[in-house]
Amino acid sequence: MTTVKISLLAPFNPPSLSRTWSSQPHHSLPLLATASSDKSVRVYSLTSFNLISTIEGGHKRSIRSIAWKPGTKGESVLATGSFDSSAGIWRRWDNDMVPRPERQEIEIGSGSNGEEEEEEEWRFAVVLDGHESEVKSVAWSAGGNFLATCSRDKSVWVWEEMEDDNFETIAVLQEHEGDVKCVVWHPEEELLASSSYDDTIRLYKEDIDDWTCISLLKGHNSTVWSIDFEPTSNPSLVATGNISSPVSTRFLEMRNAAGPRLVSTSDDLTIRIWSRVPRETDGALGEHGMIPSRIRTGSIEEEWTEEAQFPQAHTRAIYSVAWSKRTGRVVSAGGDGKIVVYEERWRSGDRTSTTPGNDHTPAKPENSQVGEGVQGTDSQRELTGDDAVAATEWVVLAEMPAAHGVYEVNHVCWAKRFDKGRTKDEEVIISTGDDGATKAWILGS
Amino acid sequence: MSADPLNANPTILSASDLPTRRRRPSSHTNIGAFSAVFSKGINVSSPSSDPFATSPISLSDSDSEDDAIIDRIDEQEIYDLISSISDPEHPLSLGELAVVNLPDIDVRDAPTAPFSTVLVQITPTITHCSLATVIGLGVRVRLEQALPPRFRVDVRIKEGTHSTADQVNKQLNDKERVAAALENGTLMGVLNKMLETCR
Numbered sequence: 275m276t277t278v279k280i281s282l283l284a285p286f287n288p289p290s291l292s293r294t295w296s297s298q299p300h301h302s303l304p305l306l307a308t309a310s311s312d313k314s315v316r317v318y319s320l321t322s323f324n325l326i327s328t329i330e331g332g333h334k335r336s337i338r339s340i341a342w343k344p345g346t347k348g349e350s351v352l353a354t355g356s357f358d359s360s361a362g363i364w365r366r367w368d369n370d371m372v373p374r375p376e377r378q379e380i381e382i383g384s385g386s387n388g389e390e391e392e393e394e395e396w397r398f399a400v401v402l403d404g405h406e407s408e409v410k411s412v413a414w415s416a417g418g419n420f421l422a423t424c425s426r427d428k429s430v431w432v433w434e435e436m437e438d439d440n441f442e443t444i445a446v447l448q449e450h451e452g453d454v455k456c457v458v459w460h461p462e463e464e465l466l467a468s469s470s471y472d473d474t475i476r477l478y479k480e481d482i483d484d485w486t487c488i489s490l491l492k493g494h495n496s497t498v499w500s501i502d503f504e505p506t507s508n509p510s511l512v513a514t515g516n517i518s519s520p521v522s523t524r525f526l527e528m529r530n531a532a533g534p535r536l537v538s539t540s541d542d543l544t545i546r547i548w549s550r551v552p553r554e555t556d557g558a559l560g561e562h563g564m565i566p567s568r569i570r571t572g573s574i575e576e577e578w579t580e581e582a583q584f585p586q587a588h589t590r591a592i593y594s595v596a597w598s599k600r601t602g603r604v605v606s607a608g609g610d611g612k613i614v615v616y617e618e619r620w621r622s623g624d625r626t627s628t629t630p631g632n633d634h635t636p637a638k639p640e641n642s643q644v645g646e647g648v649q650g651t652d653s654q655r656e657l658t659g660d661d662a663v664a665a666t667e668w669v670v671l672a673e674m675p676a677a678h679g680v681y682e683v684n685h686v687c688w689a690k691r692f693d694k695g696r697t698k699d700e701e702v703i704i705s706t707g708d709d710g711a712t713k714a715w716i717l718g719s
Numbered sequence: 720m721s722a723d724p725l726n727a728n729p730t731i732l733s734a735s736d737l738p739t740r741r742r743r744p745s746s747h748t749n750i751g752a753f754s755a756v757f758s759k760g761i762n763v764s765s766p767s768s769d770p771f772a773t774s775p776i777s778l779s780d781s782d783s784e785d786d787a788i789i790d791r792i793d794e795q796e797i798y799d800l801i802s803s804i805s806d807p808e809h810p811l812s813l814g815e816l817a818v819v820n821l822p823d824i825d826v827r828d829a830p831t832a833p834f835s836t837v838l839v840q841i842t843p844t845i846t847h848c849s850l851a852t853v854i855g856l857g858v859r860v861r862l863e864q865a866l867p868p869r870f871r872v873d874v875r876i877k878e879g880t881h882s883t884a885d886q887v888n889k890q891l892n893d894k895e896r897v898a899a900a901l902e903n904g905t906l907m908g909v910l911n912k913m914l915e916t917c918r
Contacts, residue, residue, distance in 0.1 A: 293898070311898065335902045338895075357899045408899045426899070453896070471893065497893065541893075590871060591894070609871060609894070611833055676833045680869035682894075708868070 280613055280674035283693070283702055283714040284323040290316060290710035295336065296594075297706050299689035301344045303368065306689060306704060307352055308712050311336040315354060315364075316712075320692040320702075323714065327366075332398045334358040339411045345418045352396075353421055355409035361402040361423045363439065366395065399439045404431060404446075415459045415466075420444075422466050424454035430468045430478070432485055445485035449476055455499050461506045461534055469498035475538055475548070481574050489576045491548050496541035500594045502604075504534035510602025510618050511666065522620060525665035528552065535581065539592035539606055545584040545616075547668070551577040584668045587614040594685040600701050603671065607683035613674040613705055615717060618666050672717060678707030691716070729809060729816050729844040737802060737814045738821040740795050792866065794824040797837055800865050801858050805916045807850050807909060812916060818842055818854060823877055828870075835870050837862060840877040847882050855891040856900060857913045 290310040297308040304320040315329040315337055335357035343351035347368075354362040405425035413422045421433040421441070432445040452471030459466055466478045466485075475491035475498055511526065529535075531552035539545050590609030597604050604616045677683050683705050691700035693714075703715040798821045802814025813819045823840040839858055843851045855874045862872045874891045876884040890896055900906050 336898065357902055408895075410895065426896070453893075455895070471889070497889070593894075680834055680867075682871075 278615070278672040278717055278719055280615065280672045280677075280703070280715050280717060283695070283716045286316075286318040286323045286325070286712040286714070288325060289712060290314070292710050293336075293708045294684065294706040294710050294712055295338050296340065296685035297687060297704050297712055298340055298342055299687065299704065300342050300350065301346075303350070304690075304692035305350075306712070307340045307342065308706055309337040309340045309354065310710065313337060313356075315340055315352065318712065320689060320714075321694075323693070327396065329354075329364055329396045332362045332364070332401075333360070335408075338409065341412045341414050341421075343414050343418045343421075344416065351399075353412045353414065355412040355423055357408040359403070359405045359407055359409060359425070361405075361409050361412055361421070362398060363400040363402065363441070365397045365399050400441060402431075402433060402441055404443060405429065410454060411456045411458075413457045413459055413466075415464055416462055417464075420459070420464065420466075422457040422459065422468075424457045424468055426453040428452060428454060428470075430454050430457060430466070430476075432466065432478075445478075445480075447476075447478055447485060447487065449487045449490075450474070452497075455497060456501050458501050458503060461503050463533070467501055467503070467536060469501045469538060471497045473498060473540070473542075475501060475536070477576060477578065479574050486574070488574050489578050491536075491538075491578050491580075493546060493580045494538065494540040494542050494544065497591075498538050498540045499592060499608075501536055501538045502595050502597045503536055504597050505599040505602065506534060508534075508602040509600070511620065519620075521665040536578070537595050537597055537604055539595040539608070541591040543586055543588055543590075543592060545592060545595060545604070545606055546580050547582040547584075548578045549581045551579060582666075582668055584616050585670055587616075587670050587673060588612060590682070593683070594687075596687045598688045598701060600688070600690075600699065604668075605686045605688065605703050607677070607686040607705055609682045611676050611678060611681060611683055611707075613677045613683060613686055613703065613715065614670060615672045615703070616668050617671040618668050621665060621667050674715065677705055677713065677715075678709050678711055681708040683707045689714075726808075726845045726848065729811070731811060732815050732817055734815060738795065738798060791828050791830070792826060792835075792837075792870075793828075794821060794826050797824045797826060797839065797862065800917070801839065801861050803917045804854075804857050804861055805913045806844075807853050807857075807913055813841075813854065813858070816844055818844065819858065836873065837866070837870055838873045838875065840875050842877045842880045846880060851876060851881055851887050852890055853906075853909060853913075855887060856897065856906075857910050859891060859897060860901065860910055861914055861917060 286306070290308065290312055293311040295309045295311065297306055299306050299320065305326065306318045306320050308316045308318065310316065313330065313333050313336060316325055317327045318324065319326050333354065333356035337354050337356050339355040341353045343353065350366050350368055352364040354364065356362070402423065405423065406427040408426045409423050410426065411424050414420070419434060422430060423433065424430045428448060428450045430447040431443055433441045434444045436442050450468065450470040450472050454468050454470050456469045457466060464480060467475060469475045473494045473496055476487050477489040478485050479488045532550040536548040537545060538548065588606065588608045588610050592606050592608040595604060595606045602618060605613060607613045685706045687704050688701050689704050691702045704712065705715065706712050798819065801819050802812060804813045806813060806816055806818065809816065818841050819839065820842065823842070825838040828835040841855055841858060843854070855876070859872055859874045866872070875888045878884065881887060
């Protein structure tokens with residue numbers, strides 16, 4: 275069925291000997307940090323796939339998640355979230371990490387110089403205490419000024435770095451009714467999303483002085499393990515043909531008005547795409563009049579609706595999802611040990627407004643009413659939101675079963691390719707598994 | 720665990736009534752299929768089982784073509800692994816209390832599949848047993864420690880036997896919660912005590 279293959283580029287060496295939960299590439303340097311249940315973070319080179327340094331000694335229990343602070347120069351800052359209920363902030367000068375093959379830094383981690391603070395080592399700068407139980411996910415806002423953390427204690431915290439190493443709690447958001455599994459920030463707005471054991475996703479924004487929940491996304495039937503935002507400019511559809519059709523044009527206009535979408539994965543084995551209903555002032559669909567009165571004019575509340583579901587490719591809980599900035603593709607992985615890549619495509623043939631339904635597009639009565647109710651002067655207004663939504667479909671582009679042998683895959687993400695074999699601006703998929711391994715994969719035919 | 724048991728008078732099965740491979744090989748239809756090859760990785764036998772059953776020598780050669788390397792695991796083996804777990808509040812095993820029962824174990828261990836699955840449905844002694852989660856966790860931990868990594872373990876409360884079964888099921892099958900629970904010293908103390916009676 276699929277002609278594109280996922281092939282192993284290289285495993286990162288040496289692996290952790292126990293479960294590796296997640297990984298994240300550095301925003302500019304060829305570095306990858308991994309979070310392991312052995313209470314350590316490993317920093318690998320994306321050029322050589324070798325271990326550069328190991329961060330140990332800061333957490334008493336598993337490190338569940340890590341996040342590089344974006345936009346730093348000269349010094350790298352890493353946030354860690356741990357089952358010991360705390361988050362940590364670590365710093366290290368970049369000139370110590372520029373990969374130089376002749377340097378045998380591999381020994382540094384295992385050597386563990388005790389309490390001794392060496393200049394070329396990672397420094398445990400701050401412990402962020404406050405959560406009552408395991409911290410599950412940490413995420414920096416796009417500008418790097420906010421850090422979000424979430425926990426089994428059902429809360430999401432927003433921290434602001436006031437000055438160096440002085441973090442202030444500016445919000446404790448307690449709307450969720452279960453563990454908060456994942457937090458992620460919008461790629462450009464100060465909009466925070468969280469997903470939970472309570473099967474829902476919530477969005478938050480700062481309203482004057484207070485952070486408040488501005489949207490509740492319901493649809494999943496079980497724990498929402500992972501969420502990710504679409505990149506600000508998604509290249510996948512624009513690059514392909516067929517843009518001249520009215521439906522395609524409408525779709526792209528709607529995309530522009532709504533901004534990045536959100537993708538979510540769940541224990542219910544589904545992957546769903548959610549999109550913001552654009553406001554009237556955005557001049558897009560004129561749906562504002564149909565929004566229930568609870569959304570006041572000038573309110574910061576937002577309406578997000580489920581736009582699509584992916585074809586089901588997993589047979590066990592889907593733990594992780596990531597949206598590629600470079601290609602607009604989405605990768606997922608989970609308990610079945612499989613890595614799956616999806617691509618959004620224009621539906622073949624022009625669709626008319628009389629055929630909005632399809633298997634993967636949920637019925638949205640509000641939207642169809644809106645379409646009929648709007649008397650646009652613009653001829654494109656005759657197309658409803660559903661048509662625009664149905665303009666595309668998600669297909670499975672490639673699958674890699676047993677990516678970590680018989681083990682579960684806990685996390686996948688995209689990273690820029692840095693090794694010698696790269697041809698141009700390429701990306702790799704990074705996976706981490708219960709076997710402790712971290713692997714880099716490439717897509718090819 | 721407490722001075723005041725939640726269920727002071729549980730129904731108890733006699734050890735001699737519990738299913739074993741030796742006594743009633745015909746009591747379970749799946750036993751014949753992949754019979755008698757105990758995984759060498761699992762060094763376990765129930766107290767009443769036939770010592771010869773743990774021999775790596777297969778009693779039937781019929782299943783040896785496909786899985787020369789991997790020893791297939793059946794329901795009886797799963798039962799033997801978990802029936803000897805002690806109840807957290809009674810001096811009895813989960814087998815004797817009929818919390819775990821052979822017919823409520825389902826194993827899918829096909830050689831061609833990328834992974835294998837075990838579903839264990841447990842029957843709490845009373846419908847509002849607050850220890851159901853701990854018992855389920857004990858079963859899950861026991862199996863995750865004893866079984867090869869190809870196994871995905873699902874532990875559920877048998878339908879209609881517990882008032883908050885859905886909540887318990889969701890917790891028991893949340894990988895992250897289970898992982899975190901295993902790093903909790905107090906809880907692990909309780910679990911280790913339950914698992915002491917397993918060999």
